[in-house]
Amino acid sequence: MPFTLYRYMLWELLRLMAIATVVLIQVMSIAASIKPLSEGIFDGPTYIRFVFYMMPSMLEFALPFAGAFAATLLYCRMTNDNEILACTAS
Secondary structure, three states, rough: OHHHHHHHEEEEEHHHHHHHHHHHHHHHHHHHHHHHHHHOOOOHHHHHHHHHHHHHHHHHHHHHHHHHHHHHHHHHHHHHHHHHHHHHHO
């Protein structure tokens, strides 16, 4: 029984973390490129290439926040759906 529950929670946590990581990386990469873009350093294709080059370096900042956000959403959703209470009862 616990293995099934742990596997379910891990799957939900990884799914939410992947979604949050992708969104945070995109937002942070675009935010990091606003200053050079406003100074006129980039044109269209160079800007897009710069954003893609910034994504791996933003991963180290985004992963801890995405993990915390995913864990919060997972336990909040499990509490709202009374899954925590069902696990306690079983």
